[in-house]
Amino acid sequence: MGSGSRAASCLCCPFKCLACGLFSCLCSILVSLLVTAGVLALILYFVFRPQMIAATVDSASLAQFALGTPASPALLQYNLTLAMTVRNPNKRVGLYYDGVEALALFDGQRFGFAPLDPFFQGHQASTEVKPAFGGQQVLEGDVTQANLRSQLAGGAVEVEVKLNARLRVKVWAFKVPGPRARISCPLSLPAPGAAAGAPAFKPTECKVWF
Template sequence: MARGCHPCTSCVCTLYGAMVIFALSFLIFWLIFLPQELKFTVTDASLTRFDYNSTGNNTLFYNMSLNITIRNPNKKVGVYFNRIQTLSHFAKKRFSMVTLTSPPFYQGHKNTTVVGAAIEGQQLLLFKKKDVDKYDRETSAGIYSIEIKLALRVKARYGKFKTRYYKPAEKISCKLKLPLLHKSINGTASSAAQFHPTRCGNVYVIIAKYDGA
Protein backbone atom coordinates (compact mmCIF):
# COMPACT_ATOMS: atom_id res chain seq x y z
CA MET A 1 0.00 0.00 0.00
CA ALA A 2 1.38 3.40 -1.00
CA ARG A 3 2.47 5.66 1.76
CA GLY A 4 0.54 8.92 2.41
CA CYS A 5 -2.44 10.15 4.32
CA HIS A 6 -4.82 7.45 5.52
CA PRO A 7 -8.27 7.86 3.89
CA CYS A 8 -9.68 8.73 7.32
CA THR A 9 -7.25 11.61 7.68
CA SER A 10 -7.30 12.94 4.12
CA CYS A 11 -9.56 15.85 5.10
CA VAL A 12 -7.16 16.81 7.88
CA CYS A 13 -4.22 16.67 5.45
CA THR A 14 -6.09 18.83 2.94
CA LEU A 15 -7.07 21.37 5.61
CA TYR A 16 -3.52 21.53 6.96
CA GLY A 17 -2.13 22.07 3.45
CA ALA A 18 -4.64 24.84 2.78
CA MET A 19 -3.70 26.55 6.04
CA VAL A 20 0.01 26.41 5.17
CA ILE A 21 -0.64 27.85 1.69
CA PHE A 22 -2.78 30.64 3.15
CA ALA A 23 -0.15 31.49 5.77
CA LEU A 24 2.61 31.62 3.14
CA SER A 25 0.46 33.74 0.80
CA PHE A 26 -0.32 36.18 3.60
CA LEU A 27 3.36 36.38 4.56
CA ILE A 28 4.36 37.11 0.94
CA PHE A 29 1.64 39.78 0.71
CA TRP A 30 2.80 41.35 3.97
CA LEU A 31 6.44 41.46 2.83
CA ILE A 32 5.47 43.07 -0.49
CA PHE A 33 3.17 45.78 0.84
CA LEU A 34 4.34 46.14 4.48
CA PRO A 35 1.00 47.66 5.54
CA GLN A 36 1.10 50.13 8.42
CA GLU A 37 -1.65 51.43 10.65
CA LEU A 38 -3.62 54.54 9.74
CA LYS A 39 -3.04 57.21 12.38
CA PHE A 40 -5.83 59.45 13.72
CA THR A 41 -5.30 62.68 15.69
CA VAL A 42 -7.68 65.37 16.87
CA THR A 43 -5.49 68.37 16.02
CA ASP A 44 -7.94 71.11 16.95
CA ALA A 45 -11.19 71.29 18.90
CA SER A 46 -13.48 73.85 20.47
CA LEU A 47 -16.42 73.53 22.85
CA THR A 48 -18.76 76.51 23.15
CA ARG A 49 -21.72 74.89 24.91
CA PHE A 50 -22.14 71.94 27.24
CA ASP A 51 -25.21 72.49 29.43
CA TYR A 52 -27.02 69.82 31.42
CA ASN A 53 -29.83 70.40 33.93
CA SER A 54 -30.40 67.37 36.15
CA THR A 55 -33.32 69.01 37.96
CA GLY A 56 -35.14 70.02 34.79
CA ASN A 57 -35.67 68.05 31.59
CA ASN A 58 -32.42 66.00 31.80
CA THR A 59 -31.32 67.32 28.42
CA LEU A 60 -27.73 67.97 27.39
CA PHE A 61 -27.19 70.91 25.03
CA TYR A 62 -23.85 70.81 23.24
CA ASN A 63 -21.89 72.62 20.55
CA MET A 64 -18.37 71.61 19.57
CA SER A 65 -16.20 71.38 16.49
CA LEU A 66 -13.26 69.11 15.72
CA ASN A 67 -10.50 68.81 13.15
CA ILE A 68 -9.44 65.18 12.76
CA THR A 69 -6.17 64.48 10.96
CA ILE A 70 -5.83 61.11 9.23
CA ARG A 71 -2.35 59.99 8.22
CA ASN A 72 -1.78 57.15 5.77
CA PRO A 73 1.93 56.27 6.19
CA ASN A 74 1.85 53.43 3.65
CA LYS A 75 3.92 53.54 0.48
CA LYS A 76 1.84 50.99 -1.45
CA VAL A 77 -1.60 50.99 0.21
CA GLY A 78 -4.40 53.46 -0.51
CA VAL A 79 -7.66 53.74 1.40
CA TYR A 80 -11.21 54.54 0.32
CA PHE A 81 -13.29 56.11 3.09
CA ASN A 82 -16.95 55.41 2.46
CA ARG A 83 -18.07 56.61 5.89
CA ILE A 84 -16.62 58.13 9.05
CA GLN A 85 -18.95 58.60 12.00
CA THR A 86 -18.21 60.40 15.24
CA LEU A 87 -19.91 58.93 18.32
CA SER A 88 -19.65 61.40 21.21
CA HIS A 89 -19.78 60.22 24.83
CA PHE A 90 -19.79 61.81 28.26
CA ALA A 91 -19.70 59.62 31.40
CA LYS A 92 -19.87 56.60 29.04
CA LYS A 93 -23.22 57.74 27.61
CA ARG A 94 -23.54 58.61 23.93
CA PHE A 95 -25.08 61.97 23.19
CA SER A 96 -24.34 62.46 19.49
CA MET A 97 -23.65 60.62 16.23
CA VAL A 98 -22.51 62.60 13.19
CA THR A 99 -21.48 61.29 9.75
CA LEU A 100 -18.51 63.23 8.33
CA THR A 101 -17.78 61.74 4.90
CA SER A 102 -20.00 63.42 2.35
CA PRO A 103 -18.97 62.68 -0.31
CA PRO A 104 -16.69 59.64 0.29
CA PHE A 105 -13.01 60.15 -0.54
CA TYR A 106 -9.83 58.29 -1.42
CA GLN A 107 -6.62 58.76 0.54
CA GLY A 108 -3.48 57.97 -1.38
CA HIS A 109 -0.02 56.83 -0.31
CA LYS A 110 1.91 58.86 2.26
CA ASN A 111 -1.00 61.27 2.50
CA THR A 112 -2.46 63.38 5.31
CA THR A 113 -6.14 64.38 5.24
CA VAL A 114 -7.99 66.72 7.61
CA VAL A 115 -11.70 66.06 8.22
CA GLY A 116 -13.84 68.62 10.03
CA ALA A 117 -16.76 67.79 12.32
CA ALA A 118 -19.47 70.15 13.58
CA ILE A 119 -21.27 68.48 16.50
CA GLU A 120 -24.24 70.47 17.75
CA GLY A 121 -27.66 69.69 19.19
CA GLN A 122 -29.39 68.33 22.25
CA GLN A 123 -29.97 64.90 23.72
CA LEU A 124 -32.02 63.49 26.57
CA LEU A 125 -29.63 61.80 29.04
CA LEU A 126 -30.61 60.10 32.28
CA PHE A 127 -27.51 60.52 34.39
CA LYS A 128 -26.95 58.72 37.66
CA LYS A 129 -25.87 60.74 40.68
CA LYS A 130 -22.21 59.89 40.10
CA ASP A 131 -22.53 61.16 36.52
CA VAL A 132 -24.13 64.40 37.68
CA ASP A 133 -21.36 64.81 40.25
CA LYS A 134 -18.78 64.31 37.50
CA TYR A 135 -20.51 66.91 35.31
CA ASP A 136 -20.63 69.40 38.21
CA ARG A 137 -16.92 68.91 39.00
CA GLU A 138 -15.89 69.40 35.41
CA THR A 139 -18.18 72.41 35.04
CA SER A 140 -16.43 74.00 38.01
CA ALA A 141 -13.04 73.23 36.44
CA GLY A 142 -14.17 74.45 33.01
CA ILE A 143 -12.79 71.35 31.24
CA TYR A 144 -14.89 68.37 30.14
CA SER A 145 -13.80 64.77 29.54
CA ILE A 146 -15.44 63.84 26.25
CA GLU A 147 -14.71 60.63 24.35
CA ILE A 148 -15.12 60.62 20.59
CA LYS A 149 -15.28 57.20 18.95
CA LEU A 150 -14.71 56.96 15.20
CA ALA A 151 -16.64 54.28 13.33
CA LEU A 152 -15.29 53.58 9.83
CA ARG A 153 -16.44 51.93 6.64
CA VAL A 154 -13.42 51.57 4.37
CA LYS A 155 -11.78 49.53 1.69
CA ALA A 156 -8.11 49.21 0.80
CA ARG A 157 -6.29 49.39 -2.51
CA TYR A 158 -3.17 47.26 -2.94
CA GLY A 159 -1.78 48.15 -6.36
CA LYS A 160 -4.56 47.26 -8.80
CA PHE A 161 -6.46 45.15 -6.26
CA LYS A 162 -9.24 46.49 -4.07
CA THR A 163 -11.02 44.93 -1.16
CA ARG A 164 -14.71 45.23 -0.51
CA TYR A 165 -15.96 47.87 1.90
CA TYR A 166 -15.99 46.66 5.47
CA LYS A 167 -16.20 47.98 9.02
CA PRO A 168 -13.14 47.48 11.26
CA ALA A 169 -14.23 45.60 14.36
CA GLU A 170 -12.77 48.16 16.76
CA LYS A 171 -13.87 51.79 16.89
CA ILE A 172 -11.10 54.37 17.22
CA SER A 173 -11.18 56.13 20.58
CA CYS A 174 -10.22 59.79 21.10
CA LYS A 175 -10.27 60.80 24.77
CA LEU A 176 -10.41 64.58 24.84
CA LYS A 177 -10.07 67.19 27.55
CA LEU A 178 -12.12 70.06 26.15
CA PRO A 179 -12.05 73.50 27.80
CA LEU A 180 -15.32 75.42 27.56
CA LEU A 181 -14.87 78.60 25.52
CA HIS A 182 -16.55 81.77 26.79
CA LYS A 183 -17.53 84.58 24.47
CA SER A 184 -16.65 88.12 25.46
CA ILE A 185 -18.73 91.20 24.70
CA ASN A 186 -16.97 91.66 21.35
CA GLY A 187 -17.74 88.03 20.41
CA THR A 188 -14.22 86.65 20.86
CA ALA A 189 -14.13 83.14 22.37
CA SER A 190 -11.55 82.45 25.04
CA SER A 191 -10.72 80.07 27.87
CA ALA A 192 -8.24 79.92 30.73
CA ALA A 193 -7.13 76.49 29.42
CA GLN A 194 -6.07 75.42 25.94
CA PHE A 195 -6.88 72.31 23.95
CA HIS A 196 -3.89 70.13 23.21
CA PRO A 197 -3.79 67.88 20.10
CA THR A 198 -4.76 64.36 21.09
CA ARG A 199 -3.62 61.12 19.47
CA CYS A 200 -6.41 58.64 18.96
CA GLY A 201 -6.13 54.92 18.34
CA ASN A 202 -4.72 53.53 15.09
CA VAL A 203 -6.23 50.95 12.75
CA TYR A 204 -4.93 48.51 10.16
CA VAL A 205 -6.67 48.39 6.81
CA ILE A 206 -6.48 44.65 6.25
CA ILE A 207 -7.47 42.42 3.36
CA ALA A 208 -11.19 41.80 3.17
CA LYS A 209 -13.00 40.11 0.29
CA TYR A 210 -11.68 41.01 -3.13
CA ASP A 211 -14.35 42.81 -5.16
CA GLY A 212 -12.75 42.45 -8.60
CA ALA A 213 -12.77 46.20 -9.26
Protein backbone atom coordinates in the same frame (compact mmCIF):
# COMPACT_ATOMS: atom_id res chain seq x y z
CA MET B 1 -1.89 -11.51 6.20
CA GLY B 2 -2.66 -7.79 6.45
CA SER B 3 -2.14 -7.19 2.73
CA GLY B 4 -4.35 -10.12 1.85
CA SER B 5 -7.07 -8.86 4.19
CA ARG B 6 -7.05 -5.40 2.58
CA ALA B 7 -7.17 -6.92 -0.89
CA ALA B 8 -10.07 -9.14 0.12
CA SER B 9 -11.83 -6.12 1.62
CA CYS B 10 -11.43 -4.16 -1.61
CA LEU B 11 -12.74 -7.08 -3.62
CA CYS B 12 -15.77 -7.35 -1.36
CA CYS B 13 -16.44 -3.57 -1.25
CA PRO B 14 -14.68 -1.62 -4.03
CA PHE B 15 -16.74 1.52 -3.27
CA LYS B 16 -15.24 1.64 0.23
CA CYS B 17 -11.70 1.68 -1.20
CA LEU B 18 -12.67 4.34 -3.74
CA ALA B 19 -14.13 6.55 -0.97
CA CYS B 20 -10.98 6.16 1.14
CA GLY B 21 -8.80 7.10 -1.81
CA LEU B 22 -10.86 10.18 -2.61
CA PHE B 23 -10.83 11.28 1.04
CA SER B 24 -7.06 10.90 1.21
CA CYS B 25 -6.65 12.85 -2.03
CA LEU B 26 -8.92 15.68 -0.83
CA CYS B 27 -7.01 15.90 2.46
CA SER B 28 -3.74 16.19 0.60
CA ILE B 29 -5.12 18.93 -1.66
CA LEU B 30 -6.55 20.84 1.32
CA VAL B 31 -3.26 20.71 3.21
CA SER B 32 -1.37 21.88 0.11
CA LEU B 33 -3.79 24.80 -0.36
CA LEU B 34 -3.46 25.86 3.28
CA VAL B 35 0.33 25.74 3.13
CA THR B 36 0.34 27.71 -0.15
CA ALA B 37 -2.03 30.33 1.26
CA GLY B 38 0.10 30.69 4.39
CA VAL B 39 3.29 31.16 2.39
CA LEU B 40 1.56 33.67 0.06
CA ALA B 41 0.21 35.65 3.02
CA LEU B 42 3.68 35.75 4.56
CA ILE B 43 5.23 36.95 1.30
CA LEU B 44 2.57 39.67 0.89
CA TYR B 45 3.11 40.81 4.48
CA PHE B 46 6.85 41.27 3.96
CA VAL B 47 6.29 42.99 0.59
CA PHE B 48 3.63 45.47 1.75
CA ARG B 49 4.38 45.64 5.52
CA PRO B 50 0.94 47.04 6.49
CA GLN B 51 1.00 49.64 9.25
CA MET B 52 -1.68 50.89 11.62
CA ILE B 53 -3.46 54.09 10.61
CA ALA B 54 -2.98 57.10 12.91
CA ALA B 55 -5.25 59.96 13.95
CA THR B 56 -4.84 63.28 15.77
CA VAL B 57 -7.37 65.85 16.93
CA ASP B 58 -5.74 69.14 15.89
CA SER B 59 -8.33 71.55 17.27
CA ALA B 60 -11.58 71.36 19.23
CA SER B 61 -14.02 73.81 20.75
CA LEU B 62 -17.06 73.66 23.01
CA ALA B 63 -19.28 76.63 22.11
CA GLN B 64 -22.02 75.28 24.39
CA PHE B 65 -22.09 72.61 27.06
CA ALA B 66 -24.79 73.35 29.62
CA LEU B 67 -26.79 70.99 31.79
CA GLY B 68 -30.35 71.60 32.90
CA THR B 69 -33.36 73.69 31.98
CA PRO B 70 -36.33 74.64 34.17
CA ALA B 71 -38.39 71.95 32.43
CA SER B 72 -35.66 69.26 32.29
CA PRO B 73 -32.78 69.48 34.79
CA ALA B 74 -30.96 66.54 33.15
CA LEU B 75 -31.01 67.94 29.61
CA LEU B 76 -27.56 68.55 28.13
CA GLN B 77 -27.35 71.28 25.48
CA TYR B 78 -24.15 71.06 23.48
CA ASN B 79 -22.23 72.43 20.52
CA LEU B 80 -18.90 70.73 19.85
CA THR B 81 -16.71 71.14 16.76
CA LEU B 82 -13.30 69.66 16.00
CA ALA B 83 -10.78 69.07 13.24
CA MET B 84 -9.12 65.66 13.05
CA THR B 85 -6.34 64.38 10.80
CA VAL B 86 -6.39 60.70 9.79
CA ARG B 87 -3.16 59.35 8.28
CA ASN B 88 -2.42 56.31 6.14
CA PRO B 89 1.29 55.53 6.70
CA ASN B 90 1.44 52.65 4.21
CA LYS B 91 3.66 53.01 1.14
CA ARG B 92 1.90 50.45 -1.06
CA VAL B 93 -1.65 50.23 0.30
CA GLY B 94 -4.55 52.61 -0.34
CA LEU B 95 -7.55 52.75 1.98
CA TYR B 96 -11.25 53.40 1.38
CA TYR B 97 -13.24 54.57 4.42
CA ASP B 98 -16.93 53.64 4.15
CA GLY B 99 -19.81 54.09 6.58
CA VAL B 100 -17.88 56.75 8.48
CA GLU B 101 -19.51 57.95 11.69
CA ALA B 102 -18.40 60.12 14.61
CA LEU B 103 -19.69 59.81 18.17
CA ALA B 104 -19.29 62.16 21.13
CA LEU B 105 -19.47 60.83 24.69
CA PHE B 106 -19.32 62.19 28.22
CA ASP B 107 -18.60 59.81 31.09
CA GLY B 108 -19.32 56.88 28.76
CA GLN B 109 -22.70 58.21 27.63
CA ARG B 110 -23.20 59.14 23.99
CA PHE B 111 -24.65 62.61 23.56
CA GLY B 112 -23.76 63.34 19.92
CA PHE B 113 -23.71 61.54 16.57
CA ALA B 114 -22.46 62.81 13.20
CA PRO B 115 -22.35 60.79 9.94
CA LEU B 116 -19.41 61.75 7.70
CA ASP B 117 -18.75 61.41 3.99
CA PRO B 118 -16.72 58.37 2.85
CA PHE B 119 -13.24 59.10 1.59
CA PHE B 120 -10.17 57.49 0.02
CA GLN B 121 -6.55 57.75 1.12
CA GLY B 122 -3.68 57.03 -1.22
CA HIS B 123 -0.23 55.90 -0.16
CA GLN B 124 1.06 57.83 2.88
CA ALA B 125 -1.80 60.34 2.57
CA SER B 126 -3.58 62.39 5.23
CA THR B 127 -7.23 63.44 5.35
CA GLU B 128 -8.82 66.11 7.52
CA VAL B 129 -12.30 65.39 8.84
CA LYS B 130 -14.41 67.87 10.78
CA PRO B 131 -17.18 66.29 12.85
CA ALA B 132 -19.66 68.74 14.36
CA PHE B 133 -22.10 67.93 17.13
CA GLY B 134 -24.98 70.17 18.13
CA GLY B 135 -28.31 69.68 19.87
CA GLN B 136 -29.58 68.40 23.17
CA GLN B 137 -29.63 65.04 24.91
CA VAL B 138 -30.77 63.82 28.33
CA LEU B 139 -27.77 62.88 30.49
CA GLU B 140 -28.69 59.88 32.62
CA GLY B 141 -27.57 59.33 36.21
CA ASP B 142 -27.10 61.63 39.19
CA VAL B 143 -23.39 60.76 39.44
CA THR B 144 -22.74 61.64 35.79
CA GLN B 145 -24.66 64.91 36.10
CA ALA B 146 -22.76 65.85 39.27
CA ASN B 147 -19.47 65.00 37.52
CA LEU B 148 -20.32 67.34 34.65
CA ARG B 149 -21.26 70.18 36.97
CA SER B 150 -17.97 69.72 38.82
CA GLN B 151 -15.96 69.80 35.58
CA LEU B 152 -17.78 72.90 34.33
CA ALA B 153 -17.05 74.66 37.61
CA GLY B 154 -13.39 73.66 37.26
CA GLY B 155 -13.12 75.18 33.79
CA ALA B 156 -12.35 72.01 31.76
CA VAL B 157 -14.56 69.24 30.41
CA GLU B 158 -13.43 65.69 29.58
CA VAL B 159 -15.18 64.21 26.55
CA GLU B 160 -14.41 61.34 24.20
CA VAL B 161 -14.84 61.46 20.43
CA LYS B 162 -14.93 58.21 18.47
CA LEU B 163 -14.62 57.67 14.74
CA ASN B 164 -15.75 54.38 13.20
CA ALA B 165 -15.42 53.26 9.58
CA ARG B 166 -15.44 50.13 7.43
CA LEU B 167 -12.19 49.84 5.48
CA ARG B 168 -11.53 48.56 2.00
CA VAL B 169 -7.93 47.93 1.02
CA LYS B 170 -6.57 48.81 -2.41
CA VAL B 171 -3.46 46.93 -3.56
CA TRP B 172 -2.47 47.75 -7.13
CA ALA B 173 -5.79 47.53 -9.02
CA PHE B 174 -7.37 45.14 -6.53
CA LYS B 175 -9.83 46.16 -3.83
CA VAL B 176 -10.60 43.79 -0.98
CA PRO B 177 -12.74 44.19 2.16
CA GLY B 178 -10.76 45.23 5.22
CA PRO B 179 -11.43 45.41 8.96
CA ARG B 180 -13.59 47.92 10.79
CA ALA B 181 -11.45 50.78 12.08
CA ARG B 182 -12.23 52.24 15.50
CA ILE B 183 -10.60 55.49 16.59
CA SER B 184 -10.94 56.85 20.12
CA CYS B 185 -9.88 60.37 21.11
CA PRO B 186 -10.04 61.41 24.80
CA LEU B 187 -10.19 65.22 24.90
CA SER B 188 -9.82 67.82 27.61
CA LEU B 189 -11.66 70.96 26.47
CA PRO B 190 -11.95 74.43 27.99
CA ALA B 191 -15.47 74.84 29.36
CA PRO B 192 -17.64 77.45 27.64
CA GLY B 193 -17.14 80.77 29.34
CA ALA B 194 -14.02 79.60 31.19
CA ALA B 195 -12.05 82.37 32.87
CA ALA B 196 -9.10 83.90 31.06
CA GLY B 197 -5.93 81.97 31.66
CA ALA B 198 -7.67 78.58 31.66
CA PRO B 199 -5.63 75.84 29.92
CA ALA B 200 -6.13 75.90 26.16
CA PHE B 201 -6.85 72.82 24.11
CA LYS B 202 -3.78 70.82 23.10
CA PRO B 203 -3.60 68.59 19.99
CA THR B 204 -4.32 65.03 21.06
CA GLU B 205 -3.19 61.69 19.63
CA CYS B 206 -5.99 59.13 19.27
CA LYS B 207 -6.01 55.39 19.86
CA VAL B 208 -6.69 53.14 16.88
CA TRP B 209 -7.65 49.48 16.78
CA PHE B 210 -9.43 47.06 14.45
